[in-house]
Amino acid sequence: MAVSVTAALLIIGDEILTGRTKDKNIGYIAEYLTGIGIDLREVRVVPDVEEEIVAAVDALRNRYTYLFTTGGIGPTHDDITADCIAKAFGVGIDVDPRAVAVLRERYTPEELNEARLRMARIPDGASLIENPISKAPGFCIGNVFVMAGVPSIMQAMLDNIAPTLETGARMVIETIEAEGLAEGIYAEGLSQVAATHTSVSIGSYPSFSTSGFRNQIVVRGKDPEAVAQASAAVRDHLRRLKGDQAPL
């Protein structure tokens, strides 16, 4: 049995819940973690409200190997993530000399005002996550990684975090085009393939455009051999449905 390393993602911010900002981080992080062998199992989006953030952090950090958060670590009054994380862990929080040193690389002493020093507030016991773009660091405490919400900064932080993460077996994914076959036509046989290949998960995904539906069947699993066998069974099933007698 392959080792499973799991994760949750917590997106923090009113701007996502009002639709003002269209999230670009979920899809990026999902693909990134899948690619390095970490299973993203849950995502939550919560508003800039302390008790909501603390409750979600506690629920998710206790359930999965890792929790990643994005958003709420800037200099303005609505940036409350660091304080919420400290509260969730029951530790103190203050302006951190290591973070101040990093901010000094970007700001002159006059520029480093009280608001900007908010970005140096780091919970006790946390380690910093480097931000090569705008300097203000993220941080890691326990199994929680706190990142910026701005996608380019989050992505750079994730690159810095990735080498430190425990990872499991990578998901092997095969995508099979249904090539004109409707879901309702292949569903029953696909269900039988799924029932006899229980070590993989098989999904069927329709997408719709002006030219009609396009269906893709995706076989996922940690055992490459099992994925290959299930994928072959799916292809055989589709081939039979099409009455295609071409050589295997």
Next chain:
Amino acid sequence: MAVSVTAALLIIGDEILTGRTKDKNIGYIAEYLTGIGIDLREVRVVPDVEEEIVAAVDALRNRYTYLFTTGGIGPTHDDITADCIAKAFGVGIDVDPRAVAVLRERYTPEELNEARLRMARIPDGASLIENPISKAPGFCIGNVFVMAGVPSIMQAMLDNIAPTLETGARMVIETIEAEGLAEGIYAEGLSQVAATHTSVSIGSYPSFSTSGFRNQIVVRGKDPEAVAQASAAVRDHLRRLKGDQAPL
């Protein structure tokens, strides 16, 4: 005090959590609900796993005025949303004659096979949500609205649902460009504006491109007068920072 109608959104599907499919529904639904006076307070993404779906449905439907779900109502074995909803509500589920009648508008009797009849499985006591695109209906039970995951179908369903929803006062939103001012420069004064205009929420949102940061300040609230006053205070603050003595 304006009436507040709240909602949560539950996105169901492994394909989102693996990054295979990039979600387009969260942003759309968030903006849509905000526009009609419903406050989206929480979003969760869960995998195609019965106990996860049931637990999330129960947590969210009991907490908010409405729960909207997307995904998992197609004809294939991984489409388990309807059964999970029935389980969450503790009601039976079976092929529903009303849903079969709708599917017959699209499928001949031979085409309407067992797999496609899965799309007619509707929990007892639910009402149907029309799907003008591919016919297979969504449904509503209690305060839960179950929609397709394909964005165009979900959007059509949402249009059909909207007139039936209780709505609260619409959010009034003003967006103010910081026009070159850094967050760290205006943060302290913005915090004071926020502290003296407590009936609105004020957010500061940086975005980053090759041409640098662009900051926007967003004032949100249900009382247009309060939003106008807070926005004026924000603009005054920015103007003072810029040393701009232009007439008010």
